[in-house]
Amino acid sequence: MHLARFPRVKICHAPTPLEFMPNLTKRLGGPQLWIKRDDCTGLATGGNKNRKLEFLVGEALALGADTLVTQGAVQSNHVRQTVAAAAKFGLRCVGVLEHRVPTNDPDYLDGGNVLLDRLMGLQIEYRPADTDMQAAIEEVGDRLRGEGAKPYLIPGGGSNPTGALGYAAVALELLAQANDIGLRIGRVVHATGSCGTQAGLVAGFAALNADIRVLGIGVRNPRDKQEANVHKLAEATAAKLGLKEGIARDAVEANCDYVGAGYGIPTDGMAEAVMLLARTEGIFLDPVYSGKAMAGLIDLIRRGAFRADENVVFVHTGGQVGLFAYKDFLTRAAG
């Protein structure tokens, strides 16, 4: 796996720590719970999109782009990290935000990520729920080209084969850390949304012949759709990496039982997971992704899905800024 063949910029504070969570492990009675701190990637409070943006911005600069255009939900962590990367590399940034989550809560509409977007000077355009958001950024791209700009379009979540290289790089980084400390990883667990994180990890572990299973916990789609999307992107990422064999369909596993009422709609399990991590390890999860993923992991542990001596690595994908967008719900949950 020769990642230096691809254009890349340095964004992340990496390697991010791989830490044992002794108190959470004890509280849940095993498995042995580890956390890969990709919430600590640095730029603009960190998160998993910074990993993808190393390759996406690298490609944008190689192509001579002067503007990044991307999209997401109103409280998108991806958009926040993209405008930060644009600032760092002297690019303009347009973010198209979809009113995907049905709420008029001012904390959601203007707090959290949106506040940081505004502080970084993001040019925001809003679209209603259920807009074809890829079509929306293509329209913006056409308009900008008409004005003489050189836009580089980044899909939602930065999830295409270029962005997913960021998580192939994390597969390599995590494997090196585990080998250094003699940690035999039983399972990697993380939140899966636009699929780039899981596709990159699966393709990276395949390229490294690591035989490590990855479990994505879904936050939006039903299982069939999520697994099919991840598998398709993992195959494309593997092809980009030059793997001769494809990705086995059964190497892609998503559990989508913890979405609740919908994307970005808070659940009691999420609130429980956020408070449990905060109160045992002093680590903050986020309400839309890692909180629901940890809620899933906790429930699966209680159902006996893991052996007590198995090492499970939870990849913390960031997003804590979003806690402030759910202030009322979380305040009630905290009692």
Ligand SMILES: *Cc1c(COP(=O)(O)O)cnc(C)c1O
């Ligand atoms: C985007 C995001 C995810 C999901 O990653 P994908 O690559 O889109 O599947 C998980 N956690 C956080 C905090 C995110 O912002």
